[in-house]
Amino acid sequence: MSALRPLRTLLFGGHYSLTRFCSGFVSRIRYINKLKENDAACLSALQNGHIFLFHRLMPLLQCSAPETFRPIALSYSEVQSVLHKSGSDGSLLKESILIGCSEQNHAQFCLDVGELDPAAILRNCKGTFMDLRKAFFLLEGAEAPLVAKAQALLRWHQINRFCGATGQLTQRNQAGSQRACSSSSIVYYPKMSPVVIVLVSDGKRCLLGRQSSFPRGLYSALAGFCDIGETLEEALRREVAEEVGLEVQSIIYSSSQHWPFPNSSFMLACHATVSPAHSQLNVDHLELEDARWFTEEEITCALQVKAPPWRDHRPAVWLPPKHAVAHRLIMEWKEQQHSKDTE
Ligand SMILES: NC(=O)c1ccc[n+]([C@@H]2O[C@H](COP(=O)([O-])OP(=O)(O)OC[C@H]3O[C@@H](n4cnc5c(N)ncnc54)[C@H](O)[C@@H]3O)[C@@H](O)[C@H]2O)c1
Ligand SMILES: [Mg+2]
Structure with missing residues (x-):
């Protein structure tokens, strides 16, 4: 870091x-x-x-x-x-x-x-x-x-319910904090998949993207599953390069969150910067439908939309609701921009 x-x-x-x-x-x-x-x-x-x-x-x-x-x-x-x-x-x-x-x-x-x-x-x-x-x-x-x-x-x-090695039924302990196979002696523990989530900034703007599966108008921070053997920093640099073709310069850890959708991810949230001279996006459209730079004013405006919006209200851009760590990253970035403006 x-x-x-x-x-x-x-x-x-x-x-x-x-x-x-x-x-x-x-x-x-x-x-x-x-x-x-x-x-x-x-x-x-x-x-x-x-x-x-x-x-x-x-x-x-x-x-x-x-x-x-x-x-x-x-x-x-x-x-x-x-x-x-x-x-x-x-x-x-x-x-x-x-x-x-x-x-x-x-x-x-x-x-x-x-x-x-x-x-x-x-x-x-x-x-x-x-x-x-x-x-x-x-x-x-x-x-x-x-x-x-x-x-x-x-x-x-x-x-x-079944052991991956023997195919036998596994037995849980009373708390449900583990399952064990009596034939192989393997003990299974509940798992989360580590995911890096990053709000990239070029100093003045922040980068948000959307997948085609997202509800219409929802933009979020870039995210991706960590590959086996990777550090958090390596996963972050790889995801940003893969999804938008940028090379990040610095990384600051923010916080983490268990995310239940679709299947227990461990979200590791960071801020990252790119040089303004190298902020031209090259979006991988297999991964993202769209990615864009947003100014502080555009973020302020998008934050006014109640999230998730009502079904009959179709805002052009809205942001993840407060329980999502992406929301926290966006709020932190906005606060940082504000403190830069008042310096
Ligand atoms: N809490 C938040 O604020 C927030 C915001 C954005 C995304 N997310 C979550 O982050 C997760 C990852 O984001 P993404 O979809 O952009 O990831 P991603 O960019 O890595 O793309 C997903 C693809 O990665 C592959 N993959 C590799 N390892 C995987 C694994 N362990 N489990 C599932 N797929 C794996 C699959 O092919 C999958 O289609 C999503 O589940 C999403 O719900 C949370
Ligand atoms: Mg992704």
Whole structure:
């Protein structure tokens, strides 16, 4: 990395306040770790914990304010009652997966009730099952990553039921933090694919691109999966060269994010610069439908569009919503431009 940021920002990416790391944090982390290692302790925590329901990977949400939704935390006995009333014997509850621990020290779990009739479930508890692509942007700040993590873990268990070496069924531990094959002794852990995401600047403008699969008018920072054996910096330089034909001069790390779409990426977000004399784009149209330089004024204007825009509102350009790390990169760049202007 060409520049170091203050240690707190580097470690916590600015997403957390320091108060979160005072008393209670260490004990919560150790408690979660214990539940991952001790099946009996995890089962007992489940009986006193909070459970978030999903149906075929769609979270159960309740409307808390106009255009704002919250996941519903149910107790063990509430879920037991919902399952019984929906025609299940309740044994499904043991398939709950540990996702965290609340600040009030309640272990948090998720459970996919995809084999039951959703209408029967919803008759017995308030709320609605919503596609995560829609739900993610309607959730409050702290709850969106928790729901995304829960869905990622549920998906991982659904598609990793068999051992790649023996073809045998794998067995999960009670927390759902791993699956093991008794024949090969291979232990599988949930995975994220590292992706570099970069906001390139030529000093005055920033570079955004769009894929043809993006919703109309959406422009974002350049992104790409890291190849095996690459460093973050190598992946970033390669992606920028591949997608827009530019050579970056400097790289500054910003922050990171788990991104659930389409399948658990670990987004590593950076700023990079190119020389204004070498900022002519040569876009690879197999990868990107379009890439363009945007001025600060154009960014300010695009940020005024509510993201995602209403279906009948078709803005020419709009930017990733606040939960996306691309949004954070754009805001940081804008702030930096502003501080340059006032220097
Ligand atoms: N959170 C955000 O702000 C944000 C913003 C932009 C993009 N993203 C995410 O970044 C991810 C990567 O961006 P991209 O699509 O431009 O990547 P990309 O430029 O690397 O192109 C995707 C292609 O890379 C290949 N690939 C290589 N390794 C892969 C792997 N491990 N998994 C899947 N495909 C792999 C596939 O052929 C795929 O079609 C996307 O999943 C997107 O959702 C997140
Ligand atoms: Mg890309």
